[in-house]
Amino acid sequence: MSEDSFLHHACAHSDTSDSGTDSAAEPADPFQDSRLPRPEVPGLPSRGQLTLVLSAHHLLVSLGLYTVMPVLVLVLSQQATGAAGPGLFCYTASAGLGALLVSRWLSRRRYLPTMIAGTVLAATGFGLLPYADGSVTALVLLFAAGSGMSVHSLLSRVLVAETVADDIGRQRLYSTLMIAINIAASIGPFLAMATYREGDARLLFSVTAGCYLLAGASLLCGVSPVLRMPGGTTRWPISRTTLNKSLREATARATVVATLVGTFLYAQLSSALVLLLADEIASGAMRAALFAAPAVGVVVLQSPATTVMAHLMGRGVPSFVFVSVASLGFGGAMLVLGSGMPSAPAIVIAIALFTLAEPFFHSTVSTAFAGLSIGSRLEVFNLRQVCWTVGEALGTLCGGTLFLLLHRNGQGHIYWLTLGISAMISVPPLMTGLRKQPHRQGHGDHA
Incomplete structure (x- = not known):
């Protein structure tokens, strides 16, 4: 495949064979950890x-x-x-x-x-x-x-x-x-x-x-x-090397798991929670307001949330931590829905928790994957797509089938409690042993 001779990317990746593994090590970024500015890249x-x-x-x-x-x-x-x-x-x-x-x-x-x-x-x-x-x-x-x-x-x-x-x-x-x-x-x-x-x-x-x-x-x-x-580093969307690194490297593994858990839980907002709202909230205007709340919340809260995250990332906090914290917020919403309190206030509180957690989730998933150095950027974002889609698809499937089955038999709270408890058990270990790392400006940054 031809390429314009004058075009260069800020991030260079090694050529590879069709075997699905890297044929050469990725060259180090000479501007990483340096105070020197990067050279201008034509077309950027x-x-x-x-x-x-x-x-x-x-x-x-x-x-x-x-x-x-x-x-x-x-x-x-x-x-x-x-x-x-x-x-x-x-x-x-x-x-x-x-x-x-x-x-x-x-x-x-x-x-x-x-x-x-x-x-x-x-x-x-x-x-x-x-x-x-x-x-x-x-x-x-x-x-x-x-x-x-x-x-x-x-x-x-x-x-x-x-x-x-x-x-x-x-x-x-x-x-x-x-x-x-x-x-x-x-x-x-x-x-x-x-x-x-x-x-x-x-x-x-x-x-x-x-x-x-x-x-x-x-x-x-x-x-x-x-x-x-x-x-790309392979003929496949994600090479075996990148998959192996995503399992072995601690930050990559935590990013993958936090994304899978978070997207599974967030998918309940458009599946199981929709079914619950239809049964428990009679007012159409109230249902519309509750559906719109997370989107309005992101518009209002995203900028201050980003300011907080930028400050903490500058102090060395990896961005997958924010994905994990947001997942815990989604899990907290599940626990509220399964707590046994009256449905209307439980739904309002749960959606409020979704609204507060979402600004720390969606954009930060992209940041976390962008900072991984386990393969080409194309492969890394292909991995992001797989993680996001698997979590979301399984979440909507469970929300639209398993929850409906339990809810019709008066056992819907079991579904919510199972999801909430599972989140509280699976997510915190991702952040244990976290060590702050000095922030670095460059391609080699780890989120």
């Missing part, structure tokens, strides 16, 4: 420019996503009997893992045209969905939309990791993107109400497709057309 945007462009991009992408999600299950159920469940699963799986299917192709591709292609693919999938003439066609379109989202999501995270050299800078940028995403999440449901007509979703999906197309166009304002993805 400034941090301010990148923040502005990616914030607008994620705002538009998320506006399209959170406009369609509140009514997607209704549209699918109306198109074909029994299509809602498989359709949602198909979209969720492809949105999480779709990029891994083309990981080898993504290696060293240019960010700008590839990210635009991802948004165009998502726009096409969602835009044509109202015209699907059967469940199979709908599944194909949902797979296309999810895969486009997966490519856009992966490349935007890798772009930040490659462009911003230090963990604190990455955390600030990822946190800013989370604010933009949650602003869209607060607006999307109202836009859905304004554009959706029962039995006719064409206007809604046209608006959704338009948001994705505008999101792709926004990248033209600041992402250089010469910037490329880093090269």
Whole structure:
């Protein structure tokens, strides 16, 4: 695969064979632990420019996503009997893992045209969905939309990791993107109400497709057309070497486990907790307010939470610790729901705990993985996608099946207590023996 001779990345990775293992050791970063500035890299945007462009991009992408999600299950159920469940699963799986299917192709591709292609693919999938003439066609379109989202999501995270050299800078940028995403999440449901007509979703999906197309166009304002993805270290999305290192290296292992636990618990917010709300909260306005609370909370709390995390990371606290603390917050919400107190106050307190914990979770997962030096950045973020999707998929599966079974038999509290106790047992050991490390500015930083 050819590469422009003048283009270099801030992070260089060794060439490899197709065996799935590194053929040479990764060269040391000569600017690591040095007061000397890194040389300018052709095509790299400034941090301010990148923040502005990616914030607008994620705002538009998320506006399209959170406009369609509140009514997607209704549209699918109306198109074909029994299509809602498989359709949602198909979209969720492809949105999480779709990029891994083309990981080898993504290696060293240019960010700008590839990210635009991802948004165009998502726009096409969602835009044509109202015209699907059967469940199979709908599944194909949902797979296309999810895969486009997966490519856009992966490349935007890798772009930040490659462009911003230090963990604190990455955390600030990822946190800013989370604010933009949650602003869209607060607006999307109202836009859905304004554009959706029962039995006719064409206007809604046209608006959704338009948001994705505008999101792709926004990248033209600041992402250089010469910037490329880093090269992978293997023909596979994640090499055996990287997998082995993620199990042996303490920080990597803690990051993987904390992410799996946290995403499993957070998935209850969109599965088991939805079912509980439908049974226990009669007021539609109250249910809507409770659903919107976490998104509004992130918009309000993300900046101060990031300030706290940046200060502590500057003092040597690894970023996976914040992922672990957020997971404990989610676990605390589970314990409240299983405590036996009246349902309404238990739900309010649980969602409040979710809201307080979330600013320390989503953006910090990306920061924690970006700081790992166990493989190429592409591989590391592929590993992040796997961990996130496995935790989320299993969480929604359990929340939508096991909880429902127990709840209908009057034993729902057992589900919540099991999850809460499991979190309290599994997460604290990840932080035991933690030793502060001096913060380092450079590619070699460990989160």
